[in-house]
Amino acid sequence: MDFSEPERATRLKSELEEFIETEIRPLEEEHGRFLGPDAERHIFDDEFRQVPEYLDLKETIRKKAAEAGFWGMTMPEEVGGRGVDTLTDAIVAEFLANRPAGLHTYAVRGAGGGPTPILLACDEGQRERYLEPLMAGEATTCFALTEPEHGSDPNFLETTAEKDGDEWVIDGKKAWVSNAPYADFAMVFARTSGDPGEIRGISCLLVDTDTEGVEVGEIHRPMGHAWVAPAELVFEDCRVGEDALLGEEGKGFFQAMDWIGSARLGVAAGCVGSADFLVREAVEYAEGRETFGQPLIERQGISFPLAEVAMDVERTRQLYRYAAWKVDNGEDARKEVAMAKLAAANLEQRAADVAMQVHGGEGYSRRGPVEERFRTARGKRLTEGTDEMQKRTIVQELRE
Ligand SMILES: Cc1cc2nc3c(=O)[nH]c(=O)nc-3n(C[C@H](O)[C@H](O)[C@H](O)COP(=O)(O)OP(=O)(O)OC[C@H]3O[C@@H](n4cnc5c(N)ncnc54)[C@H](O)[C@@H]3O)c2cc1C
Structure with missing residues (x-):
């Protein structure tokens, strides 16, 4: 090996x-x-x-x-x-x-x-x-799946795309769409047939964001992740040509899940990198900061939590790499990808918390790197599937 x-x-x-x-x-x-x-x-x-x-x-x-x-x-x-x-x-x-x-x-x-x-x-x-x-970097896009009433259960989405002659007419509201205010076009997931809850019957349409009937709604003010600019996208009698359909009609849910699945590993790996960064920052700070005449790092109350997070960094790194290796070898890695995302998002949050404690008041200040990572890390337990949705996937795989 x-x-x-x-x-x-x-x-x-x-x-x-x-x-x-x-x-x-x-x-x-x-x-x-x-x-x-x-x-x-x-x-x-x-x-x-x-x-x-x-x-x-x-x-x-x-x-x-x-x-x-x-x-x-x-x-x-x-x-x-x-x-x-x-x-x-x-x-x-x-x-x-x-x-x-x-x-x-x-x-x-x-x-x-x-x-x-x-x-x-x-x-x-x-x-x-x-x-x-x-x-070419000349245009950007956004992934419009989530709706105000449906996030974890996108198969219940309410946005519709109905055929009218040679046009698709889109109606509905999307929420939390990253880059929505700036994207040149959106990948919009809408029901084209079937009933709420059915995974077949959802399709993906490519829609220019300057099309009549598309508006950016509320721009969400997230706790962290501010630069991804999540916002609502509102569709009202938005008419696009037949050629807007991406791939096969009714296969949008599978396309969306493929996207989320591949994004999950990137999130997991990023969380591991960020957690590693936070541990190193905290060790350096604890070496330089003295209380009661001794560097903080000499106190086990400070150094042991760092040792535990460092151990978790290493094992989560191996987990995401194993999941990625399985994907590259064409093996089914749904369970391992979900485990890696779940473990890594929680790891980064814990690393940020430990790093903040080690830094004391300095960690709570916007001056340093810990505070922003603390806020953004929390969001990673929600994006690309919440903790609970990762657990749901793991259990589904265990039961098969
Ligand atoms: C920074 C950020 C960027 C985002 N970017 C995008 C984007 O680009 N495109 C996009 O489409 N979406 C995006 N999202 C939305 C994100 O995917 C959703 O927030 C997420 O899927 C959760 O949906 P929800 O917020 O509606 O929560 P809900 O689905 O309402 O869930 C609320 C809580 O209940 C739990 N829960 C729900 N169902 C169950 C169940 N059956 N069993 C146990 N627990 C359950 C959830 O895990 C969660 O903790 C983004 C979100 C954030 C925070």
Whole structure:
């Protein structure tokens, strides 16, 4: 059994490191106000919309990342990606989270509404209209599944898409859609046939967000994750052509679950990276901080919780890597992926809590890295399936 990191992952990480240092670091220095304790005050206007300068900056980073081959790296080569495998992608997600937060986290990977394998179902016209600009970093998208009344149970979604001649007419409301206010097009999941609860009969439609009948509704004000800009998308008599349907009619639920399944591993790996970062920060702080004439790290009340989190980091790292390895080998990994996401999200939250305790009041301040990670870590127990939904999946697999 070989536990060493695959060479392709090590190579990609060092390429990324160089890219961040040469392309992103100068932008971070120039636009320092978008980082640090006052970042949110500069990023958002009074209505919690991201300001144009910040959106332009994200676009610049996105295009640089696309040109350098990082933006759509998990997509196959035939559509301009690099065909990076699941394990390598997850290791890169861990690597990116295991460093001080910076602008690279917004655009190189993930939260920017970038390319997703769902769009491999695009026909030729859709590829040209949606996938190509997305791969080039010229456009962004959003994944519109959740609704105000249905999150964990998307098979009960109430948004409908009905055929009227050669058009689809979409009506309904989506909620918590990341990047919704800025996306050029949305992947919208709507019922095209069947009854509430049926997993067949849900379809995915690609909708330009400037289509008549689509509006951004309330912009949610999340506790953490502010930069992913989750918001409502409201559809009222929104008419799109027949060619808006992505892939086969009635298969949208399966497409959505595939998307969520692959995103889960990225979340898990990112949580492991962030937890590792928090442990290292806390150890360094505890070595430097003295109370009662001795460094904090000499107190077992402080150091033992760090040892426990460090142990959990290592075992959760092995778990997500095992799950990714199974995916890459074509094995059914639903159970392991759910376990990795569940374990990692809880791990990061605990790591942030321990790190905050070790830092004392300093940890509670927006000055340092712990406070923001503490808030964002909590959200990871909700996104891409809540803790309870991961447990539900694990039990389903145990019963099969
Ligand atoms: C930062 C952020 C970004 C997001 N981005 C997106 C996005 O881009 N696109 C998108 O479509 N959605 C997105 N979401 C929505 C997210 O997927 C949902 O919040 C999540 O699925 C939970 O749904 P809900 O909030 O409606 O909770 P509910 O489904 O109402 O659940 C409430 C609670 O009850 C529990 N629960 C529900 N059913 C059961 C059961 N049968 N047994 C036991 N417990 C149960 C849940 O686990 C949860 O703890 C995002 C959410 C957040 C916080």
